[in-house]
């Protein structure tokens with residue numbers, strides 16, 4: 576029998592409006608960073624309710640320059656969770672800083688504020704408090720930002736929200752990205768995420784000084800201001816060592832077009848979640864939940880395998896062999912060889928490790944049809960019941 580068509584775990588949605596926007600941009604004078612970048616930045620500010628935005632080439636770049644803008648360097652510490660993509664912690668290594676990991680909450684799979692507080696108490700005693708805590712809104716579900724903000728005030732660290740999964744989500748009626756409880760929020764526009772620009776990222780903040788620093792760092796650390804103009808119109812100054820992390824206007828044109836569909840994107844994801852919740856409730860799976868006060872963007876739909884009959888690997892292989900391209904998010908970051916070489920040992924974050932052993936991300940994206948979703952459900956029933 577021929578195999579049924581492939582259903583990925585995530586995929587972009589590109590409509591004719593997006594294509595027209597990109598083609599129009601290609602006909603314009605600007606194909607690298609130009610006026611479309613400003614337009615895209617402004618539309619994101621409006622959407623998330625933050626004052627300033629800096630578009631960059633990826634979310635990884637956004638995290639890197641956010642760390643630099645907050646002054647992270649050698650001798651400093653950045654803490655994040657192991658249940659994330661390697662980019663969240665790699666930024667610290669780029670800056671020559673040290674990384675450490677805080678275990679996750681067993682229900683939200685986001686940073687556990689109890690574990691964070693315990694770790695802060697101990698770190699304070701030995702004078703090794705972190706400079707930055709990166710909070711990852713896993714699968715689109717916001718962390719407990721209120722408690723994180725209280726801890727950051729008490730212990731004096733900066734907060735970066737890694738909202739790569741969470742564009743379109745809310746927390747206590749604040750859109751994720753408002754940065755009401757943090758210093759900077761970063762987003763990814765990789766095609767598997769909520770909105771796409773092909774590749775791309777954004778750092779948003781309410782602080783002008785941070786925003787100016789982010790803008791400078793994305794383009795070599797170069798400034799053209801009044802002080803420069805006295806020399807002549809050609810003159811610019813490189814005031815610090817920056818990077819080339821610019822987004823192009825071609826990408827920003829796609830972004831501006833995508834932003835207009837954020838609401839239908841989120842609405843459809845929520846509808847699919849409701850259907851999964853109903854259809855999977857009698858299977859030996861732990862289903863994802865939303866905490867009170869949180870409206871998840873549902874980038875991922877992660878279930879944990881509780882079956883005695885099949886292992887996670889068997890479940891994964893069965894789905895893939897039937898052309899349902901499930902995935903696993905995430906291998907604990909400190910299990911990676913680069914982190915093992917830094918001295919991290921298995922067992923550091925038991926909740927994240929136990930979660931990882933059973934986790935599997937099943938298809939969740941705007942274009943997933945009800946029929947395709949039913950095929951996923953049928954296959955799960957077939958293997959689990």
Ligand SMILES: *Cc1c(COP(=O)(O)O)cnc(C)c1O
Nearest residue numbers: 633634635660662739763764765
């Ligand atoms: C995708 C992702 C990133 C990196 O995004 P890029 O735009 O690919 O650099 C960072 N953090 C998390 C949690 C992600 O899922």
